[in-house]
Amino acid sequence: MxxxxxxxxxxxxxxxxxxxEVAEHSGISPRTIYMIEKGSAGIASVEKLVRHYGxxxxxxxxxxxxxxxxxxxxxxxxxxxxxxxx
Numbered sequence: 861m862x863x864x865x866x867x868x869x870x871x872x873x874x875x876x877x878x879x880x881e882v883a884e885h886s887g888i889s890p891r892t893i894y895m896i897e898k899g900s901a902g903i904a905s906v907e908k909l910v911r912h913y914g915x916x917x918x919x920x921x922x923x924x925x926x927x928x929x930x931x932x933x934x935x936x937x938x939x940x941x942x943x944x945x946x
Contacts, residue, residue, distance in 0.1 A: 864929060865896060882912070885912070887912075893909070918931060
């Protein structure tokens with residue numbers, strides 16, 4: 861099962877990257893990144909992008925029961941409590 865296009869756009873935004881930056885680092889053309897996020901790219905391109913995000917520390921969580929797709933980011937450490945001023 862492949863993640864929906866919207867969650868792929870969210871992953872890119874979590875990484876703080878533009879479509880052009882993702883294209884540069886992934887070897888996928890900017891136009892293809894746009895098409896993936898629009899939901900009109902082929903499965904091979906989507907899988908390549910998912911692998912790229914995986915190397916960047918992003919994992920996609922498949923839906924379970926009433927829960928929809930999710931994202932886990934291994935590059936995020938700490939919690940909101942750590943950021944709260946004392």
